[in-house]
Amino acid sequence: MHVFLTGELNVGKSTIIKKILETSGMNADGFITYWKAEPGGARRLYLSSYPPDAYGAQKAVLAEDLDGLHTPLDIMTNVFNSTGAQILGQSGKGDLVIMDEIGVFELEAELFLHAIMAHVYGDVPILGVLKAKALNTGFVKGITGQANVRVVEVTAGNRNGLAQSILAMF
Numbered sequence: 001m002h003v004f005l006t007g008e009l010n011v012g013k014s015t016i017i018k019k020i021l022e023t024s025g026m027n028a029d030g031f032i033t034y035w036k037a038e039p040g041g042a043r044r045l046y047l048s049s050y051p052p053d054a055y056g057a058q059k060a061v062l063a064e065d066l067d068g069l070h071t072p073l074d075i076m077t078n079v080f081n082s083t084g085a086q087i088l089g090q091s092g093k094g095d096l097v098i099m100d101e102i103g104v105f106e107l108e109a110e111l112f113l114h115a116i117m118a119h120v121y122g123d124v125p126i127l128g129v130l131k132a133k134a135l136n137t138g139f140v141k142g143i144t145g146q147a148n149v150r151v152v153e154v155t156a157g158n159r160n161g162l163a164q165s166i167l168a169m170f
Helices: 013-024 077-090 110-120 138-144 159-169
Strands: 002-007 028-037 043-050 059-065 096-102 126-130 149-154
Touching: 002 013, 002 159, 013 096, 013 126, 013 159, 028 077, 028 126, 043 077, 059 077, 077 110, 096 110, 110 138, 126 138, 138 149, 149 159
Parallel strands: 002 126, 002 149, 028 096, 096 126
Antiparallel strands: 028 043, 043 059
């Protein structure tokens, strides 16, 4: 079973994944993404291996918001195809593959998308996040349309009890 969380921005999707990993004792690998504020108001979106020290601590900048105004973002598709695909190619050796998060930035990164789908078609369970804005894209519909995929919407009203019920799915 593969479980993907979705929901509004900052509702707690990544926090639920962290809680599951902290309490389950499951051996997980995969990737995470996160924004980091930089000096001068810029923000950068990073792609990192999970756990952070896996595979030689791979980390790379995926997108830059140089003025802090969110437009235009400089999206680095080549990073998805190099670092992202490499991380996923080395993932799947444990109990769970983490994919936090799949959105719209990577839709032109064919190697990365292929690496994601290789895991979706695989046997190692996935715990991931699907960005709400990406749910209607062809690629994400290709994920959610698989019989072994369950999508769980996280809301402010249900987030506190979700970790245990999601863990029970594995």
